[in-house]
Amino acid sequence: MPESPPLAGPDAPPPGPDLTGPGPDVALPGPDVAVPGPGLAGSAVDADAPVAGVSGAGGPVEVDRATLRLALVVGGLVLAVLLGFGLGRLNPPPNPARTGTAAVAVAHSHAPGTGAHSHGGATVTQGGDADAAGLSISSAGYTLAPSTVEFAPGKAGELRFQIKDERRRVVTRFAVVHDKPMHLIVVRRDLTGYQHLHPTMAPDGTWSVPLTLAEPGAWRAYADFTAVADDGRQTAVILGADLAAPGGYAPRPLPAPATSTTVHGFTVGYAGTPAVGQSVPLRFRVTGSGGAAAPLQPYLGAYGHLVALREGDLGYLHVHPEPVRDGDAVTFWLTAPGPGRYRMFLDFQVDGVVRTAAFTVTVA
Numbered sequence: 001m002p003e004s005p006p007l008a009g010p011d012a013p014p015p016g017p018d019l020t021g022p023g024p025d026v027a028l029p030g031p032d033v034a035v036p037g038p039g040l041a042g043s044a045v046d047a048d049a050p051v052a053g054v055s056g057a058g059g060p061v062e063v064d065r066a067t068l069r070l071a072l073v074v075g076g077l078v079l080a081v082l083l084g085f086g087l088g089r090l091n092p093p094p095n096p097a098r099t100g101t102a103a104v105a106v107a108h109s110h111a112p113g114t115g116a117h118s119h120g121g122a123t124v125t126q127g128g129d130a131d132a133a134g135l136s137i138s139s140a141g142y143t144l145a146p147s148t149v150e151f152a153p154g155k156a157g158e159l160r161f162q163i164k165d166e167r168r169r170v171v172t173r174f175a176v177v178h179d180k181p182m183h184l185i186v187v188r189r190d191l192t193g194y195q196h197l198h199p200t201m202a203p204d205g206t207w208s209v210p211l212t213l214a215e216p217g218a219w220r221a222y223a224d225f226t227a228v229a230d231d232g233r234q235t236a237v238i239l240g241a242d243l244a245a246p247g248g249y250a251p252r253p254l255p256a257p258a259t260s261t262t263v264h265g266f267t268v269g270y271a272g273t274p275a276v277g278q279s280v281p282l283r284f285r286v287t288g289s290g291g292a293a294a295p296l297q298p299y300l301g302a303y304g305h306l307v308a309l310r311e312g313d314l315g316y317l318h319v320h321p322e323p324v325r326d327g328d329a330v331t332f333w334l335t336a337p338g339p340g341r342y343r344m345f346l347d348f349q350v351d352g353v354v355r356t357a358a359f360t361v362t363v364a
Helices: 065-090
Strands: 051-053 061-063 103-105 117-119 122-126 142-146 157-164 174-176 182-188 195-197 207-211 217-228 234-245 260-263 266-271 279-287 305-310 319-321 330-335 340-350 353-363
Touching: 142 217, 142 234, 157 217, 157 234, 182 207, 195 207, 260 353, 266 340, 266 353, 279 340, 305 319, 305 330
Parallel strands: 103 174, 122 234
Antiparallel strands: 051 061, 117 122, 142 157, 157 207, 174 217, 182 195, 182 217, 217 234, 260 266, 266 279, 279 330, 305 340, 319 330, 340 353
């Protein structure tokens, strides 16, 4: 075999006997690094001395140590990137929602207020923050994707949309909450024309529902749902999107605050005072002719359904019902995120007919 090339530099050892091959455990270059091997044990290499490389017949070629260090650094970075890529492929992020199942039926219960709660024993994370929801088309990794947002005023149309996850995949697995996997709320920006609808989902994850925007103006649609991930995790999300009905928009002023109203012969009133940042119980009572309690029927898993919207930005408030009645009252827990005026919409059912009572409330 050819001779091993000598080390160059002022600290190189004196010539020794010929070697039959390179010695084992030759250390990487660096300041005063010991290079053990036959005839070199205990020798030190100057950090600034060049290292000889083998060039074949042309003899030894000296390689500058700075160049070698740069090559080692670049090689290390490339190796780190390749290792990171390989680990990422072996451990992909969890799939937030999978396709194939339309809905998961679960019971619905939780403590008053916002935050994590329970659906049939499964922990549910409330998507978004503690403020009003529905202000964004995307939240908590999910996006509302409507196929059209413009409707002719007063004419029957159809709203179609999909829910997509953070990988832009269509979500098709939802928990059944309040008897439905999807609740759609539609209202004009002056808080008139309130509608509570329940779309149906096609196998490809497209939701559809008949929709009529009665008057011209800007409208807001809210998709209220709980998505189910592959591992069973549930995320409650409320997403919002603007709709338009072309024409002259003449907004109506918000009615004055009141704790009682009349709807189709029924008197609906409530007791309780919403407060900023606090979960407050509101107890609603529905009476018929003569002041007797109306024979309320269960609707959407409770004896009523309450939606509260904030004037101005149309923020959607988290309102949670009590699962059981308090005598002839129906109780909801409302958390107002800030001062201002809100519009509350109570859906209740009597004799198989659902009616809606609306209230304006001022939170100081």
